[in-house]
Every structure is written in structure tokens, then in C-alpha cells.
Amino acid sequence: xxxxxxxxxxxxxxxxxxxxxxxxxxxxxxxxxxxxxxxxxxxxxxxxxxxxxxxxxxxxxxxxxxxxxxxxxxxxxxxxxxxxxxxxxxxxx
Numbered sequence: 265x266x267x268x269x270x271x272x273x274x275x276x277x278x279x280x281x282x283x284x285x286x287x288x289x290x291x292x293x294x295x296x297x298x299x300x301x302x303x304x305x306x307x308x309x310x311x312x313x314x315x316x317x318x319x320x321x322x323x324x325x326x327x328x329x330x331x332x333x334x335x336x337x338x339x340x341x342x343x344x345x346x347x348x349x350x351x352x353x354x355x356x357x
Contacts (some may be wrong), residue, residue, distance in 0.1 A: 270292065273314055280307030 284303030287296055 265318075268280065270314075270318075277307045277314065280304075283307075295321065320329040 280303050284300045284307060287303060288300040290296075291299060
């Protein structure tokens with residue numbers, strides 16, 4: 265998701281919330297309450313869904329980075345096992 269589309273989507277959710285607040289102020293009666301609830305619900309719900317979407321995308325990117333690191337580790341030639349030397353020299357005998 266590009267930065268521009270991210271700004272557009274979150275901005276449209278903010279506009280819906282703002283419209284709901286304006287309807288609460290300027291529209292009286294049951295119709296005003298219903299319109300307010302609808303705009304607020306769409307705005308806040310859309311923002312919440314976009315946040316979940318962003319979290320999912322970041323997890324996917326992290327998983328791809330881990331996979332790439334694993335692939336790079338597999339491509340490296342394996343070192344031969346090093347022979348462990350004893351701590352003390354052997355006695356002549």
C-alpha cells in the first residue's frame with residue numbers, strides 16, 4: 265500500500281467521523297442521530313480495519329525478511345567442523 269493511498273484511505277475515514285460530528289451538531293431529531301451513528305460507525309470502523317490491515321502487511325514484510333535471511337544462510341558454503349584440541353598437552357610416553 266503506497267503512502268498516497270494510505271493517506272487517502274485514512275483521510276476518508278477521518279472525513280466520515282467529522283461528518284458524523286457535524287451531523288450531530290446541525291441535524292436534529294431521530295434522522296440526525298441515525299446519520300450521526302452511521303457516519304461515525306463507518307469512519308471509526310474503517311480506520312480500525314485499516315489499522316489491522318497495516319499490522320498484517322508489516323507481519324508479511326517481516327516474514328519475507330526472515331525467509332530471505334534463511335535463504336542466504338543456506339547458500340553459504342558450510343564450514344568443515346573444526347577439530348577441538350585438548351586443553352592440556354599429552355604426556356610423552
